[in-house]
Amino acid sequence: MASRHAPGAVMVNLLDASFPLALQVVDPVTVIEADVREDLRAGREPFQRIMAARADVPEWGALLVRATFEPAPLYRVMGRDGWAHHTECLAADDWCVWFYRDIPVLDVRDMDPPEPLAHTLNAAEALPENGALVQLNVRVPQFLLPRLAERGFLFHVREVSPDRVHVFIRRRPVYEGIQ
Numbered sequence: 001m002a003s004r005h006a007p008g009a010v011m012v013n014l015l016d017a018s019f020p021l022a023l024q025v026v027d028p029v030t031v032i033e034a035d036v037r038e039d040l041r042a043g044r045e046p047f048q049r050i051m052a053a054r055a056d057v058p059e060w061g062a063l064l065v066r067a068t069f070e071p072a073p074l075y076r077v078m079g080r081d082g083w084a085h086h087t088e089c090l091a092a093d094d095w096c097v098w099f100y101r102d103i104p105v106l107d108v109r110d111m112d113p114p115e116p117l118a119h120t121l122n123a124a125e126a127l128p129e130n131g132a133l134v135q136l137n138v139r140v141p142q143f144l145l146p147r148l149a150e151r152g153f154l155f156h157v158r159e160v161s162p163d164r165v166h167v168f169i170r171r172r173p174v175y176e177g178i179q
Contacts, residue, residue, distance in 0.1 A: 033053070135166070
């Protein structure tokens with residue numbers, strides 16, 4: 001059974017620098033876990049369970065697959081649909097594979113104003129239709145948000161800590177040429 005990632009299942013800090021930036025910006029409450037270790041030990045094929053769990057992953061979320069071996073063939077399957085992966089071997093028969101959307105993350109934490117604003121607007125304008133990116137900042141970018149809205153971008157701000165803010169930016173979908 002797939003479940004939301006719960007404390008105690010795999011204690012991990014997604015903000016750890018060893019994780020890719022696109023995984024670091026995932027809110028831990030949006031991680032769906034598919035623990036298929038018992039299925040594998042019992043000789044049951046877990047593919048359908050994994051795909052069902054993947055369907056439950058929210059837009060900015062991730063899928064954590066627990067397996068008894070490194071599921072390398074799954075990388076190609078998930079990769080065809082735009083999912084990147086990060087793999088950890090906790091023990092010989094305990095593997096954690098994080099699947100997440102491989103979206104661009106613009107880290108502006110070390111930039112001085114107005115560089116973050118300019119870089120983010122340029123990156124947003126370069127997005128393809130329905131494209132998305134995440135700005136990683138040290139504060140809520142008060143001057144950026146109205147400019148994004150004026151240009152028709154959708155955005156969501158998540159304040160992770162006093163010095164870490166994630167701004168999720170998406171091009172507004174275009175329907176039949178009407179915005």
